[in-house]
Amino acid sequence: MSTEHREKEEEEVKTDGGSPKIKPRPIVQLGIFLISHSPVFSVVFSAAGVMALLLLPLLAKNTYISENALMPGSARSMLSHRDVSDGSKLVNDIQNFRLNHEGQGVEVQRLIGKYMSEMGAEVYYQKFQPDGNHFHPLHFFSGPASYTDLGNVSCASYGVNVAGIIRAPRGDGKESIVLVTPYDFINGGDYEALSFGIASSLFSLLARVTWLSKDIIWLVADSRYGDYRPVSAWLSEYHTPSFEVSDLSKCDDELNISDSFRRAGTVAAALVVKVDGRSERFEDTLSIYAEASNGQMPNLDLINVVNYLAVHRQGFYVKVEKVVSLLSSSWLKTVGEILEAVGKVARTLNPDWKFGIPAADYLEGSATLASSLYSQALGIPTGPHGAFRDYQVDAITLKVSPRFPPGNKGRQHEFFLRGAQLLEGTIRSVNNLLEKFHQSFFLYLLTSPGKFISVGVYMIAFALLVAPLPMVAASLYIDGCNTLTNATDNSAENLKSWKWLRAAKQVFALHLLGFIVTLLPYFISQLPGEQSPTNRSIVWATTSSSLLLVTFVTIPGCSPFSSRPHGANWTVLKSVTISAAFIGLCLMSIINFATAEIGALLLVPMCLMVRPIKPDLRSGRVKSLLCALCSMVLVTIGFPVMFFAISKGLLGEGLVGLSLGGEFWTWLESLWAWKSATYLYIGMVHLPCWLLCLCILFHPS
Structure with a gap:
């Protein structure tokens, strides 16, 4: 044996009474060190996580075009004043028609269809039912909502979309770009009608250009029932056609429209254009909305192209939403x-x-x-573009606010020209792509229209926030088992090994209760008669509280007020609670990272700080009283209804005249109606962990 090998063996293997002791691996030594000093590291990591979140605006990078084929602004605009005049004529005809005619027919739709047909487009009309976005627990992640028959609904109540298709002269019909202009044909205002001027001017140009390689679809969405529903109904029919004869076909003769639905190629991108009120600035304002369901975002390149063309070519003031x-x-x-x-x-x-x-x-x-x-x-989607993300199509909503009143005909021509040129440049860039958007980011946060934070940066804050959870859970479990060993002489090792099962039983029972509470609103909404949101929230709270009491009574050791011999040691219970919170937050970060980030800001301090208040109150020391106060404050803030009220105040909506129960129910109702995973997180992760922290707070230690 060589000398070098012998020295290495003597370093790693030590003999003590004939039994070898192998030196632990460095990763094991690091884990032992972190667990043994978990209180210090939990404070350090938590503070670093909050600091990293505050530093995110400093770490934002300027946006850039990742896909070279887009080449925004490289071609000169081909839009002519004749195209803009066609758009102005359509807007004037619609406004004059609505002034001289009243009713709920489809005359305006047919007028728009006539203009599309004269431009050379294939025109068709699509009917859709006014409602159908209902919560069903078994269909939560089943994709876009299916529209079921609503029974006896008059033909006048159906929405009617108008769509025109321009076939690309250089294309093979396999790809398309969609332009959407929502419009309320019953109560639409003068500003809203201006979107037709922009879209019609562009459509007039695209009908005669030779460089198109993707089909163009102009969808005029009937938004009398909201902007999202008509777009979602059109997409549902576009991707999943129904070959059955529905009750909607019975209204064809009454509405005097055809039932033939035409299609183009796979949708490569979509732009939703809407003129919304007058700008508060001395320049035309363009607002970009990109958020879709469950935190999905379009490829950043699409936003970058629009922002670049709007700022550097058309002189718009571009903004995104702020708190x-x-x-x-x-x-x-x-x-x-x-x-x-x-x-x-x-x-x-x-x-x-x-x-x-x-x-x-x-x-x-x-x-x-x-x-x-x-x-x-x-x-929840921030605009109709969210319907496209359900089909993995990159889409954004552009809300344009002109600086002039709607009656100023002199400024309309310039406004239509600039808006149509912006859309022309964007469509031309997308038309250059030979494949789907893939080069840039899909996971990002915006700090301005021209700055973003990528997932590789903002995930650091989340990682630092949740890092203390496994360390503290392991440390508490070891302390709980050691306490049991010191307090028990007989069969201590056996009891120590199975002690965590008692805590796991309590954690599992409360998570199962959270699952049941999550399903309760569906059954409450099925109750006969009209009930206000406040009454429904009262029924929900009463039923949930009753189920909680039943759980405490029927499952031994589950109640925080149970006797100590039958209840779980609070340190072991806290260890399992922290482990459940860690698993829940990590799983939520896969579905919706933003929800996990905000949830970690609430759950992590509450789970780390909470402890039984009885020993602290008995001791009477200042440090113990401060710990008890911190535990009670964090548990109070962590209650979902309380945090909802606090967030209302932070968002500037105010709490004056707020019916907390009714507002909270309405908010949750919007979450489950839109199939937001945040609703599942609140009911199945946050609420059970909050209940477990409440059990620890009042544990009879």
């Missing part, structure tokens, strides 16, 4: 000023260090980031 109340936040302004000062010091030390941004930019970025995070976490 306006944060713009006046004093503490956030203080954080921005501190970071700005640190950035100035860093630049004096080294001019190449580009750390820090002006405090005003930090406030704007934080407000936009909060809005992007909140909209993704809700899981």
